[in-house]
Amino acid sequence: MQQIWPKAISADFSGKEGQSVLYYSSNDFDEDSKEPTTPQRILWMGLGKEAKLSLNSFRTAIPKVVDKVQELKQKEIVISLDAQQFSTLNSSLSAETLLQTMANTFIQSNYQFNKHLTKEDSKKPSIEELRFTLKQTSGPLDLQKINEAVQVATTFGEATNLARNLANERGDVCNPKWMEEKAKELVSNHRDKLQMQVIDSNQMNLLGMNLFYSVGKASTTPPRLVLLKYMGDPQNPTSEVALVGKGITFDTGGLNLKSTGFIEDMYLDMSGSAAVLATMATLPKLNLKMNVVGALCMAENAIGSNALLPNSILKSYKGLTVEIGNTDAEGRLVLADGLSYVQKHYSPKYVIDIATLTGACCVALGEYASGLFTNDQGLEKKLMEAADSTFERTWPLPLFPEYSAELKGQHSDLKSIGKGRYGGACTAAAFLKEFIEEGVKWAHLDIAGPAMTSEKRGxxxxxxxxxxxxxxLSFLQSLQEPSQQPKT
Ligand SMILES: [Zn+2]
Known part of the structure; x- marks a missing residue:
């Protein structure tokens, strides 16, 4: 194809971030009409000032490219890249990292939840293929390494889209049973590496998982703890990591019922469990040599004559008694018993829970980052690095003893909520901390902000x-790299 750069375009296009220009080019012209026979659409996308060029410049540009190409109803994109030029401007922009970031961002940008759209013209045309052409004038280009990196980036992007599909399904369909079925389906694709076990509501009662059971007992679909075990290191009897996800498939608030304006999006209150399930389903593809347990704490916080009563005192699976301050603070209850269960039965070194836990965390950080609470600095560093490299931001918040002091009960060992309006994300985390055993490296990610957005953003x-x-996934990968092993 003939590369042309007409002067008129130079005048209109300065390369400013987000600026784009589209033109048509062809080598082949029809003899008679002089019209191009196979016109190529060429889209130039501005990345902004050279001095500010970073991976984020590409992360911002790709969704704009995808929007434009979808608008043009094209099925294919070829991105031409002068890798040499970019790595000269910023040494962290190697061909490998650039392609990785672009492939990953492309997969995420091309996503749409359209299964309930019955009219074809309401759906955006999906782009079926992305190809890269790379130019590098000097130095070796390790194509095998680049291909592997792009493959992993694609797998990561698809994992995110899987979690989106689970989360976006509404609560009338996505109930605890549906999530169990989805888990079964995903496990069946990797029977050699993944095992599944379910603690149903009857077993919960027998085991004394009263906090968990009580949250879901008023629903017509009983609660359950879905356990997935990835065995990447079958010779090793222990599990390195346990991931515990909050899975409230609809949160009415319980008898402390939520009001209009606060209840509608509550089908997304299972986003933590969606993240854990998508992570577990992806591990076999990454072939990590470690054992990981994923626990999905599934319940529907419904109302009914047998719903959990405010100020009930319940005995947890761990044995601590808890006075229920507000039935809308249900996530910490299912997590408390879920956390106790995985620690008792799998003895993991690391425990990470992920939960749309508090509105207070959204007040603190908005939709742009999750709150990170942890009892281990090494773990904090690893999670911060993983968040940084995947653009899934997280930010450390404190676990001061004063938060724990607020939870001391008069008629029970613990109260489920703090005293006043303030510091709700921190008192929730302090509550979970009561269920973490000595020596376990634990982190709690409060994802109430970034798990759901009110508008499309890139x-x-x-x-x-x-x-x-x-x-x-990135955190789990980092445990495999010897250079990043925690000092013990
Ligand atoms: Zn709630």
Missing amino acids: HIPRGGTGYGVQLL
């Missing part, structure tokens, strides 16, 4: 965002 769609999947 590669992040409106609704369920799939937040946390790539952060968790």
Whole structure:
């Protein structure tokens, strides 16, 4: 194809971030009409000032390219890249990292939840293929390494989209049983590496998982703890990591019923469990040599004559008694018993829970980052690095003893909520901390902000965002790299 750069375009296009120009080019012209026979659409996309060029410049540009190409109803994109030029401007922009970021952002940007759209013209045309052509004038280009990196980036992007599909399904369909079925389906694709076990509501009662059971007992679909075990290191009897996800398939608030304006999006209150399930389903593809347990704490917080009563005192699976301050603070109850269960039965070194836990965390950080609470600095560093590299931001918040002091009960060992209006994300985290055993490295990710968005933002769609999947996958990967092993 003839590369042309007409002067008229130079005048209109300065390369400013987000600026684009489209033109048509062809080598072949019809003899008679002089019209191009196979016109190529060439889209130039501005990346902004050279001095500010970073991976984020590409992360911002790709969704704009996808929007434009979808608008043109084209099925294919070829991205031409002068890798040499970019790595000269910023040494962190190697061909490998650039392609990785672009492929991952492309997969996420091309996502749409359209299964309930019955009219074809309401759906955006999906782009079926992305190809890269690379130019590098000097130095070796390790194509095998680049291909592998792009493959992993694609797998990560697809994992996020899987979590989005789970989260976006509404609560009338996506109930605890549906999530169990989805887990079964995903496990059946990897029977050699994944095992599944379910603690149903009867077993919960027998085991004394009263906090968990009580949250879901008023629903017509009983609660359940869905356990997935990835065995990447079958000779090793222990599990390195346990991931525990909050899975409230609809949160009415319980008898402390939510009001209009606060209840509608509550089908997304299972986003933590969606992130854990998508992570577990992806591990066999990454072939990590470690054992990981994923626990989906599934319940519907419904109302009914047998719903959990405010100020009930319940005995947890761990044995601590808890006074229920507000039935809308239900996530911490299912997590408390879920956390106790995985620690008792799998003895993991690391435990990470991920939950749309508190509105207070949204007040603190908005939709742009999750709150990170942890009892281990090394773990904090690893999660921060994983968040940074995947653009799934997280930010540390404190676990001061004063938060724990607020939870001391008069008629029970613990109260489920703090004293006043303030610091709700921190008192929730302090509550969970009571269920973490000595010596366990634990982190709690409060994803109430970034798990759901009110409007499309770049590669992040409106609704369920799939937040946390790539952060968790990247964290698990980092445990494999010797240079990043924690000092013991
Ligand atoms: Zn709630």
